[in-house]
Each structure stands twice: as structure tokens, then as C-alpha cells.
Amino acid sequence: MNPAELRKHFIESLYETLDNVVSPTPYIEITDGEKFDVKLLDGKGNLPKPDTTEITCLDMNIASLFFDDFNILLEGITGVGKTYTTDVLSKAVFGPGSYNTIRLGGGLLGASALEPFTFTELDNGVPKSRIAQEKCQQYGLLFIDEINRGDTQEVFQAVDGEIHVNGDTGYLRIPIPGTDRHKKLAIFGSMNPADAQHSSALELDLAGENRFLKFTFPNGVEEAGASQLDKRAYQNLHDQFWDSFRKRTGMKGTWRDLYPLVADPETVKAELHHDAREFIDVALGYVSKDPVEVIKRNAGLLKSTGYEARCTFKDDGNDVQRVRDAQKNLKHGFVRRDLKKIHNFASLLAFIKGVKAGTYDASVSLHDIAASIGVVLESKKITGSADGSVLALVNDALHSYKQIRARMNIPSDIGVRELVWQAAMYAEKERGFGAYNSTIIQGIDTLNTPAKGVADAVLRSRLAADLAVLTHFSNNYKTDVETILREEQNPEATLDAFRVLYEQKKAQASVYAHRLSFVRG
Amino acid sequence: MTKYIPREKLEHLIWMPNGSIPTPRSRFASQERLNLERQYFFMAKTSTYAQGVHALQNGCKAAANSVHPQCTLDDGNKIYRPLTFKENIGARVHDYESNKDSEERLRLFQRWNNSCTAIAYQKGTAKFKVVPISQELIFIPEDFNQSYMKIKYDDIEEPELEQYTAIYNEALTPAQVETHPAWLAAVEGDVHLLKTYRDIVVAERKTKTAMAFGIQTEISEDYLRTLFVSDLDSNSNAGGLDLKNYGGSFLRVVPVVSAGGKL
Numbered sequence A: 001m002n003p004a005e006l007r008k009h010f011i012e013s014l015y016e017t018l019d020n021v022v023s024p025t026p027y028i029e030i031t032d033g034e035k036f037d038v039k040l041l042d043g044k045g046n047l048p049k050p051d052t053t054e055i056t057c058l059d060m061n062i063a064s065l066f067f068d069d070f071n072i073l074l075e076g077i078t079g080v081g082k083t084y085t086t087d088v089l090s091k092a093v094f095g096p097g098s099y100n101t102i103r104l105g106g107g108l109l110g111a112s113a114l115e116p117f118t119f120t121e122l123d124n125g126v127p128k129s130r131i132a133q134e135k136c137q138q139y140g141l142l143f144i145d146e147i148n149r150g151d152t153q154e155v156f157q158a159v160d161g162e163i164h165v166n167g168d169t170g171y172l173r174i175p176i177p178g179t180d181r182h183k184k185l186a187i188f189g190s191m192n193p194a195d196a197q198h199s200s201a202l203e204l205d206l207a208g209e210n211r212f213l214k215f216t217f218p219n220g221v222e223e224a225g226a227s228q229l230d231k232r233a234y235q236n237l238h239d240q241f242w243d244s245f246r247k248r249t250g251m252k253g254t255w256r257d258l259y260p261l262v263a264d265p266e267t268v269k270a271e272l273h274h275d276a277r278e279f280i281d282v283a284l285g286y287v288s289k290d291p292v293e294v295i296k297r298n299a300g301l302l303k304s305t306g307y308e309a310r311c312t313f314k315d316d317g318n319d320v321q322r323v324r325d326a327q328k329n330l331k332h333g334f335v336r337r338d339l340k341k342i343h344n345f346a347s348l349l350a351f352i353k354g355v356k357a358g359t360y361d362a363s364v365s366l367h368d369i370a371a372s373i374g375v376v377l378e379s380k381k382i383t384g385s386a387d388g389s390v391l392a393l394v395n396d397a398l399h400s401y402k403q404i405r406a407r408m409n410i411p412s413d414i415g416v417r418e419l420v421w422q423a424a425m426y427a428e429k430e431r432g433f434g435a436y437n438s439t440i441i442q443g444i445d446t447l448n449t450p451a452k453g454v455a456d457a458v459l460r461s462r463l464a465a466d467l468a469v470l471t472h473f474s475n476n477y478k479t480d481v482e483t484i485l486r487e488e489q490n491p492e493a494t495l496d497a498f499r500v501l502y503e504q505k506k507a508q509a510s511v512y513a514h515r516l517s518f519v520r521g
Numbered sequence B: 001m002t003k004y005i006p007r008e009k010l011e012h013l014i015w016m017p018n019g020s021i022p023t024p025r026s027r028f029a030s031q032e033r034l035n036l037e038r039q040y041f042f043m044a045k046t047s048t049y050a051q052g053v054h055a056l057q058n059g060c061k062a063a064a065n066s067v068h069p070q071c072t073l074d075d076g077n078k079i080y081r082p083l084t085f086k087e088n089i090g091a092r093v094h095d096y097e098s099n100k101d102s103e104e105r106l107r108l109f110q111r112w113n114n115s116c117t118a119i120a121y122q123k124g125t126a127k128f129k130v131v132p133i134s135q136e137l138i139f140i141p142e143d144f145n146q147s148y149m150k151i152k153y154d155d156i157e158e159p160e161l162e163q164y165t166a167i168y169n170e171a172l173t174p175a176q177v178e179t180h181p182a183w184l185a186a187v188e189g190d191v192h193l194l195k196t197y198r199d200i201v202v203a204e205r206k207t208k209t210a211m212a213f214g215i216q217t218e219i220s221e222d223y224l225r226t227l228f229v230s231d232l233d234s235n236s237n238a239g240g241l242d243l244k245n246y247g248g249s250f251l252r253v254v255p256v257v258s259a260g261g262k263l
Helices: A003-018 A057-064 A082-093 A152-160 A206-210 A221-230 A237-249 A255-262 A274-287 A291-304 A319-328 A336-357 A366-379 A389-407 A416-431 A433-447 A454-476 A478-487 A491-508 A510-515 B028-036 B049-062 B085-098 B103-109 B174-178 B181-186 B191-205
Strands: A026-031 A037-040 A052-056 A072-075 A099-103 A118-123 A126-131 A141-145 A162-165 A168-171 A173-175 A182-184 A186-191 A213-216 B038-042 B070-072 B078-080 B118-121 B127-131 B160-162 B223-229 B238-241 B251-255
Touching (some): A003 A082, A003 A237, A026 A366, A037 A366, A052 A057, A057 A082, A082 A141, A082 A186, A126 A162, A126 A168, A141 A152, A152 A162, A173 A255, A274 A336, A274 A366, A274 A389, A274 A454, A291 A319, A319 A389, A336 A366, A366 A389, A389 A454, A416 A433, A416 A478, A433 A454, A433 A478, A478 A491, A491 A510, B049 B078, B049 B251, B085 B103, B085 B181, B085 B251, B118 B238, B174 B191, B181 B238
Parallel strands (some): A072 A213, A141 A186
Antiparallel strands (some): A026 A037, A118 A126, A162 A168, B038 B251, B118 B127, B223 B238
């Protein structure tokens, strides 16, 4: 049975088992197609519509099991179901004794994130903590409640899957049968919001939040109402679930044999489409930085390569301010780790959509990336700020990006810069290096024109500046580029040769490494 | 990893000489629809190239809904022009593929096609240039009666080719065709189109060599001629055609007419 079929049976069995146990809590809604949109639902689902996927908190929890680098942090007031939802999922998949819940807290009696994996022995009469290696492989999931109240360094070790205690090292993972790989311990965290009502709660520090995708667990009680009374945690969820899975697949074994196989992250990895990859580059400048500064930076790059920046826009006084107001709600901007988070979360969204559509496919589209950027941004908001304002920025950026693509007639799944670059290579082969340069310049000229608004200006200035850097790189290494294009007849080989040249020379200037990575794909 | 992107997906972004930067098409779908709504027919042969150009322009002007290509003049007015060499090849390919299972598939191959593409020679050298859209040919006087048109070769801003760098005036193998500099210049670098066309010629002619590219030697003064493609029976050769003695043979583009419609 192939991995997609295994996932299908795993997920169907799980939903079947949990149907009577967990009431769905709608989290976000993604509308695909021409009218792409992402909305936070805050526990209130809409009527189903074509092209629209509703994603619940349980969907997110289940999907996260398939990604080792993806840890979910549930933030919400006490009693909304954070612990309950995670608990029943853990019971079903891992069963008693194979998952652990700890509650961190300050003071002498507070638990440690490493506690489930350690024991204490007397060393010359002095109590000393040691790693219990068998315990490092005992659990499938660790749920850390009140994660913001514990020792941060210990939490990080658990999250990273590698713990160090008094000179011992332990790896929190279980082997994947038939491979030399391991499935990492799943970590879920939860915390009360650090607001006035929860005076003992603290904001998790930056390093902590960067390791998690934090999302606000909605309080759906008034929406779900009495229907939640029917949901009860049954004692035999684990047997129910795995019996159903074994029956569907004909496979044998316990969760320890089957779960790592089904949730092997290697089998759900999905390559980003090139337009999705490019959108990350261009959108981040708009949604998480001051747009005017980004335009200035790109104008500077254009100027240093001999172009006058013309991606101006008419600001009516509200356009830029609206972006700045939304950004004020962000606790901090994007960091490098967020790029991986965006990719992972987009994979997760694609995965959930594939499940809901019945395809169990996980290929990541431009829309998945846009939604993912939006959700990651929302997770960075200061507690208590209004929902949705940063998602609106992502929608603006996506709209602008699509318009740029339409104007330049860029086929789907291909990036704008990538297409201009390859067009230039055709031009060189057919008419020489002058035509190569002229093709890139023509691409810059198409982008470097007055914009319709701030989002359009940010995105186009970025694309134009990157192409300007490409001309600089190409002219710096003109002889190499000409040689590549003259000698290589096979287009694939030409691309590879150019890529090799880029890898060899990119260290000459960081701007090459940052702005031309699209060459690498 | 970035993959190789086929030329047809990005040709609208490739810089073209003579300042004719191609306008990006709004959608591939609409471009395809446009092609499907067109068809081509041969105009009646004329005694000279110039007479053929004027007959074509007058015919298009007289049609209420002409879809034949035009050039825009500096004052904003437009003028109908003969198809370029590349457009002629494209028309043959399109028509062939649209009628693949019928005898009609070769109808556009049965006569030579004149074009508004010129081949320009330099006095006393073996150098020449291909001009995709030649203003001189489009505005040729109706009574022009010379075998070539005098020009200033150095004023032409097109890549220069040289006859010693490839095989000329001899039939080519399929492999030689697709890398032939003059053929490539003539189809404006569209390798895909050239290969498709070559494959049709080879298949229909059942021959190992064809498609010679003919050029003049011993050039006594700078001049240009129209670039033509010959009929299939003549091996679909290309080259500069005498403007006076071979007459005019042009394709005209018309919309596909539904039942009961009029041109």
C-alpha cells in the first residue's frame, strides 16, 4: 500500500473514531480559485461553498503529526478545549502510557519539560538527574501545558528532540520500521493568553514562539452549544482507532509499528511550485516590513545597477498607514526560521485540503503559501490585537502578484524572474549577449513602472531589483555566461551550467546570494 | 529545482531587434482562440512583388472585418503588410496540422510565399542581415520594377550573418536545418516552429535533405530582396527573391466564416 493510501486510511479511521468525541472547532477558511481568500473563523463556520475548505483545530492537530518540524502551540482561555482535544487525539493514536502530559509552572514544585525522560539517582549521596534512554523512545507525543511558565531551555531541548542532562544525550524519537530513519516525538504546547485575565501567564519569548506555530484556539461554545454535551471521551479510543486502521489496510502491529510508517515525514514532503517560492520572496517585504523602506531599498539596488526606480505609487494617505497599522500588531517580524514554518504550514494546509478533497495529495500551491504566510503572521500578533488585519495584507499581496503575472502572461507554477531569465538565455543563444541583456532589461522595464498601490509597488520593485541584480551578475561574469550558452546545446544542461556558475560566484556579494536564489530553484 | 521552460511559454518575453518589443499577450487561451479563428488563402499571383503588396493592401482595406496583420505608422495610422517569413512558415504549419488527415494539408505548400521579411546584402562582402519586418518592402511603390532595392546596409540594426559560417545554397539535413543561423534568423529564433516545419517537409518529401538556404554572392552594391520560401516540390528552400521577375505570391489572413457569413 502506498504512503498516500496509508495516510488516507489513518485519517479516515481517526475521524471516524473521534467523531463522537470531539466537536469541530472551525479555525480558518480558505477559498481557492479566482477569488482566493483566507479568513479566520474564530470557532464559527460558514455554510459550505464550492472551492472553499474549512479547517478545524483538530485538522491542524492531526496534520501536524505528519511533519516533524512542526509544533503546534495552542493559545486560549481555560476551558475552551485545548487540552481535551489534544488529549483525545493522543489517546486514540498513542494510547495509555505512550503519550505524556506535563504542566509546567514556576517555583520549586513546577514540572520540567525533561521530566518524562529522566530519573534521579544518588551519586555519592547527592541526587543527580540522568537520562532514561528507554523513556526517550517510549512516547509518541508530549503535551506541554502552560508552556510559557517553564524553563525555556529545557522546552527547547524537548522541542528540538535532543536532550542533554549531566553529560548524557537522549534522542526523543522512535524508529521507522524498515528504514534507518526515526520519527520525532510530536510536541504540542498550550498556554493561556498573557492578558489581564491571566496574570500569571507570560508571553513566550521570541525563541520559543519561533519554534512553534501559535494559533488562538477559538472559544466555540456559544456556536456549538448543546452539541458539545454529547461528546465524551471514551476509554477505548486507542483500540477502536487501530482496529479500524488494521481492518482497512490488512496490516498488523501496534501503534509503534504502524504510526511511524504512516506519519513518516519523508513521504509527505512536497516541493514548492516556483510561483509559490517567488511569492514568499516578494510578499514578505510587504507584509512584515515597512513598505516604503522596502521600495527605497529596491530603488537603491536599481540605481546602483544603472536604472532609475519608477515603481512609484500615489499614496492617498491611507494605503501605507493601513499596512503600518496592521504591522504594529506584530510582536516581531519574520525570521529565518519562519520561512521553514511557512513552507511546513503550507504543506500542512495542502495536506488537509488533499484529505478533504479525497485526493490525499500534498503538492503546495501559491494559495497554500499565501494562506500559510497569513497564518504565520497571525501567530506573531500581540495577544489581544484584532484578528484578520494582517491576513488582509497577504490577500493584497497575492492580488498584486497575480496581476503582475497576468500582465506579463506568466504561465502557472513558474516565477516571473525565472521566466525572464530563461527568456534571456534563449535570446543569447539566438542573437548573442546583447539580446540576453536586452531581454532582462525589457523585463525590468515592464515591471519598473508606476504602480497601482503600495502592494503593487513593493512587489514590482522587488522583482525589478532582482532582475537588475541578475544583469549585474551576468555582466560581471559575461565571458562565463557566454561560454555556457555557446557550449551547451541541451537546455537542461545550460540551466545546470548557469546554476553551477551561480553557486561558484554567489559568495562574491551577499546581494547575489539573496536576490538570485531563484536561479537555483 | 528550476526546470527548463519550453520556448513557446516565454517567447513573448524575448527581446526582439528593431525595437519591436512584443506586447505581452493577455492570456494564452485568448491567443489560441484567435489562431483558431483564422485561416489563410493565396492571393492571385501578380507580375511583380510590388503589385502583389498593393493588391494585398487594397484587398484587406476593402474587407469589412480584416484580421490581416498591420503596421502602425508614426502618425498612428495603420497599414496592412505582407506576412513575415516566420508568419508564412507558421501559416503552413497551422494549416497542415489543422487538416492533417486531408489532402488539403499541403495547399499552402503548393506555391512560394513572398513576405515582408528582407534579406540585405553588403557590397563586396559575404555578410548579410535578415530584417523581419522591412519598411522598404511594405512601402514599396506599386510601379517598382527592379530586381532588388538599394539600401544603406550599415543603417540596418539587425544581427549580421556571414555565408562562411554555415552551408548555403545546398540542401540541408534535418540536423543542419535546426541549427542553421540564417534559417533561425528567418524564423526569428523560433526553434520549435522550425523543427516542426522541418519535420513536415521531411515527412512529406520523403527525402534526407531539403530546405536549402540560398544567398547571393558577388554583391556589387548594398541592396535587399524579399525573403521567400519555395513550394514543397522545390524542397521548400528559402532565400532572397528577385522583386521584378518572379512576381508576387502572398498569403492573406481571413477570419473563419460561419455558415451564412461574409468576408
